[in-house]
Amino acid sequence: MGQTSGPQIFAETTLAARRLERLSARIEAPGERSSLEVRTPVTDEAIGSVPACTANDVSAAVERARSAQSGWERATIDERAAILERFGDLVLDRREELLDLVQLETGKSRQHAVEEVLDVPLTCSYYAANGVSVLADADRSSAVPLAADATVTYDPVGVVGVISPWNYPLTLAMTDAVPALLAGNAVVCKPDERTPFIALALAELLAEAGLPAGLFQVVTGEGETVGPALVDEVDYVTFTGGTETGRTVAKQAGRNLIGCSLELGGKNPMLVLDDADIETAARGAVKGAFTNAGQLCLAPERIYVDEHRYDEFLDAFVGATRRLELGLEFEYGPAVGSLIDDDHLESVREFVDDAVENGASLLSGGRSRPDVGPFCYEPTILTDVDPDSRVACEETFGPVVSVHAVSSVDEAIERANDSEYGLNASVWTADRKRGRAVAREIDCGTVCVNDPYTVGWAAIDAPMGGFGDSGLGRRHGPEGLKRYVDVRTIATSRIGPMDAPPGISPRWFARFMFGLTAVQRRLARWLP
Numbered sequence: 001m002g003q004t005s006g007p008q009i010f011a012e013t014t015l016a017a018r019r020l021e022r023l024s025a026r027i028e029a030p031g032e033r034s035s036l037e038v039r040t041p042v043t044d045e046a047i048g049s050v051p052a053c054t055a056n057d058v059s060a061a062v063e064r065a066r067s068a069q070s071g072w073e074r075a076t077i078d079e080r081a082a083i084l085e086r087f088g089d090l091v092l093d094r095r096e097e098l099l100d101l102v103q104l105e106t107g108k109s110r111q112h113a114v115e116e117v118l119d120v121p122l123t124c125s126y127y128a129a130n131g132v133s134v135l136a137d138a139d140r141s142s143a144v145p146l147a148a149d150a151t152v153t154y155d156p157v158g159v160v161g162v163i164s165p166w167n168y169p170l171t172l173a174m175t176d177a178v179p180a181l182l183a184g185n186a187v188v189c190k191p192d193e194r195t196p197f198i199a200l201a202l203a204e205l206l207a208e209a210g211l212p213a214g215l216f217q218v219v220t221g222e223g224e225t226v227g228p229a230l231v232d233e234v235d236y237v238t239f240t241g242g243t244e245t246g247r248t249v250a251k252q253a254g255r256n257l258i259g260c261s262l263e264l265g266g267k268n269p270m271l272v273l274d275d276a277d278i279e280t281a282a283r284g285a286v287k288g289a290f291t292n293a294g295q296l297c298l299a300p301e302r303i304y305v306d307e308h309r310y311d312e313f314l315d316a317f318v319g320a321t322r323r324l325e326l327g328l329e330f331e332y333g334p335a336v337g338s339l340i341d342d343d344h345l346e347s348v349r350e351f352v353d354d355a356v357e358n359g360a361s362l363l364s365g366g367r368s369r370p371d372v373g374p375f376c377y378e379p380t381i382l383t384d385v386d387p388d389s390r391v392a393c394e395e396t397f398g399p400v401v402s403v404h405a406v407s408s409v410d411e412a413i414e415r416a417n418d419s420e421y422g423l424n425a426s427v428w429t430a431d432r433k434r435g436r437a438v439a440r441e442i443d444c445g446t447v448c449v450n451d452p453y454t455v456g457w458a459a460i461d462a463p464m465g466g467f468g469d470s471g472l473g474r475r476h477g478p479e480g481l482k483r484y485v486d487v488r489t490i491a492t493s494r495i496g497p498m499d500a501p502p503g504i505s506p507r508w509f510a511r512f513m514f515g516l517t518a519v520q521r522r523l524a525r526w527l528p
């Protein structure tokens with residue numbers, strides 16, 4: 001148990017107000033600064049504050065990062081990997097405190113906070129093991145193989161800005177920062193104003209793991225001030241958050257001609273085919289739709305069930321959902337925690353009220369639960385949803401899901417693809433081959449078969465990102481590393497300038513080149 005100083009809530013955790021004060025003091029914002037109060041959704045009490053950084057603070061942080069980066073770039077990838085592996089070990093060693101902090105800042109249940117803590121060491125190990133091969137110089141073929149060669153080299157872009165949201169503050173601050181650091185970049189992270197302490201705790205652990213000073217910094221403050229200031233200073237920005245903010249970031253990155261990757265919202269479909277194991281699909285729907293109280297970008301919000309299995313599925317899904325326990329204890333037990341704040345609770349309530357006013361039936365939930373916590377809302381299942389209502393088209397980002405009967409797989413695919421978004425989908429079937437074939441028809445960056453999202457996210461070797469309004473670029477896998485490097489081609493000629501040698505007329509040289517090209521094209525077909 002931690003020392004209690006400040007709100008009583010700390011008594012339930014391994015944390016104390018003084019611990020958060022020390023974390024806040026890591027932010028370099030000298031002189032007079034206004035501060036931002038951080039409140040816990042568990043009790044809606046203030047738990048601490050962080051500086052409201054200015055554009056000058058951001059500029060100074062990026063300058064410090066830039067001067068630290070040149071030494072880091074000269075270290076070998078193995079040296080960088082060793083530090084990141086140590087960091088992964090420390091995350092596991094300090095898991096209880098990190099779990100408490102995630103719960104305190106987000107109000108999510110402990111079992112869902114676990115996913116965040118597990119993700120970081122796995123990401124560190126993946127990139128530590130694969131960084132050398134992905135970033136090694138690569139020989140490429142030349143159009144004139146005997147006369148020239150070409151080599152591709154990968155150099156860090158410099159300083160990477162990571163702008164992260166509140167829903168997975170631990171995972172989403174690090175999952176993009178780890179490959180950036182491994183590639184030899186410095187990182188300046190701007191966490192959401194509601195969840196700054198997790199990012200600061202990670203900065204502390206990175207320093208303890210031996211990361212040289214200045215290479216991972218956190219700037220806190222209002223998104224609309226600190227976010228644009230960061231995008232103006234860095235060499236690459238990776239953003240996770242809402243689609244509209246993503247567009248603003250992309251516009252600014254475009255103006256500055258820097259690269260960006262955008263991980264945005266979704267309206268994720270789940271397809272239950274006629275041969276699915278219904279108990280398994282219902283269990284998957286519960287896990288997918290209500291993890292982190294539905295505040296998960298990958299969560300299914302629309303479920304399409306073959307009409308012959310619709311009643312059976314609804315029985316199983318509604319039964320399992322009604323058995324879910326809501327609670328905000330700092331221990332394993334309750335499955336569903338809190339929404340992040342009052343505004344978000346109000347937004348979720350409006351979605352459901354609008355759906356019901358437009359004829360939807362409420363099979364479970366549909367009520368806020370102030371008796372459990374100030375921003376708790378029951379897991380909610382809707383049917384008979386008007387296809388034009390907000391809940392059918394817009395991302396709710398809460399514990400709300402609608403279920404629809406469909407008459408065929410083709411209809412399920414057509415309705416799944418009827419969205420501006422394309423982040424994640426899942427297909428449920430007894431035949432995995434059939435599931436993979438259906439997956440190919442779905443316009444989403446990730447499609448999981450017989451799992452709602454974990455199997456896709458946990459395939460760290462495979463890229464992840466969205467189609468359409470769900471984003472741009474990919475995280476995870478080699479793609480998630482290569483976005484952070486400048487790619488240079490070094491081409492060498494063994495015969496001097498690629499031009500007609502002295503004494504050869506342009507006409508003869510042209511004939512020779514056409515002949516050579518014809519041979520090369522033939523060879524390319526025979527020797528792929």
Ligand code: NAD
Nearest residue numbers: 164165191192223224227228241242245263264265266297
């Ligand atoms: P948001 O877009 O409001 O905020 C995200 C981050 O951007 C925060 O750190 C915020 O401070 C910052 N920000 C705000 N204004 C900014 C600006 N003008 N310039 C730069 N940064 C700015 O996101 P939110 O609505 O709080 O988060 C939920 C959304 O995030 C949902 O739509 C969810 O689907 C999405 N999300 C996507 C993924 C993914 O991997 N695709 C993961 C988690 C969340």
